[in-house]
Amino acid sequence: MRIIGHVDMDAFFAAIEVRDHPELRGKPIIVGGRPGEPRGVVSTASYEARRYGIRSAMPLATAFRLCPRGIFLPVDMPRYVAVSQQLFHLLSEFTPLIEPVSIDEAFLDLSDVAADFGEAERLAHAIKEAIKTRLQLTASMGVAPNKFLAKIASDLQKPDGLTVVRPQDVDNLLLQLPLERLWGLGVKSRERLQRAGIHSIADLRLLSRAQLRALLGSWGEEVYDLIRGIDERPVTSPGPAKSVGREFTFPEDLAGSDRIHQELARLARLVSSRLAETCQAGRTVILKARYTDFSTHTRSRTLPYSLWQAHELYRLACDLLQQLPQPTGPFRLLGLSLAGLVPYRQLPLLDEELPVTRTDQPQVAHRSDRLDDLVARINRQLKGAGEETPLISRGWPPRSYHRY
Ligand SMILES: [Mg+2]
Structure with a gap:
């Protein structure tokens, strides 16, 4: 039996702002920027702001018209990412099988950590409680036999809600839901269905696979199963890459100090930009070299700290090059990689608190x-x-x- 959880933080960005600025509590908070910003949109609105009809992705100017006394704040992404990392760390204490959906949302496979839905419900309470005490934030959760239902369930009692859908309740629940609750259905498709006289999941259940396909395209066939509570999609945790690296096989054997160092610098830049894209840093630098006789050698060094910058990678690669049996080549292949990866958090700029006396x-x-x-x-x-x-x-x- 599968037991899947879905965690979704409540008004995440706005909730972090309120937590960190308690004087904002109870006020309509709109995170997204100043209302005068051209093309600015609402990123997250607090529940107080939602009462004025303010929604995510709404132009800031519209939000301002709806609630001129609202508090408009810029998006402070580095801070939200830091809280998100704390959240995912916390979740990983409950189950190793976590599939992030977004910065504040994840599927959890609870099948192996809970014997039945009763135990899963207690676990969900414990997760919500841990989020409350350790992050001072609230989350809503759904627990169900599959991802589709867990995702729907987490949204049913927001904020700070918990909805458990046991296998025997699946049909009852689905037959009560309006179309708006169908996860994955866009506004345009919903309107198309409504024009065809379909207003609920119960209405959808009267259609054949072929009819659903005609209305919703290829996804329609999937919907036929989903609305019957059938969804076998697994929770897949991305799992951190064990290392990030690049290697070049040279069309002509590479020789000469200048050219070798040029290639090392190019490798360092490529590895560094890959690390930056994935927000990772690492401690172990590995240089791989293959000579014209196809003998392959690697040299590595593990540092007491993590790095990701091109100039540091390059400097270490040059050191490792000197440790190879023939530092001057000729090389058939050179590769540079970084292992021992950890999430890298961009430090806030101009942070006065950074200790400057320490030189470690x-x-x-x-x-x-x-x-x-x-x-x-x-x-x-x-x-x-x-x-x-x-x-x-x-x-x-x-x-x-x-x-x-
Ligand atoms: Mg959320």
């Missing part, structure tokens, strides 16, 4: 990429302000500037 390696690494971030941000702002060149680099301003 992790701080050095973090301060260095903070500086990279800062330089990138200043450059963006200069560009935005119409500045052509020169944009600043890490070498600027000269040290003497700091002194007055």
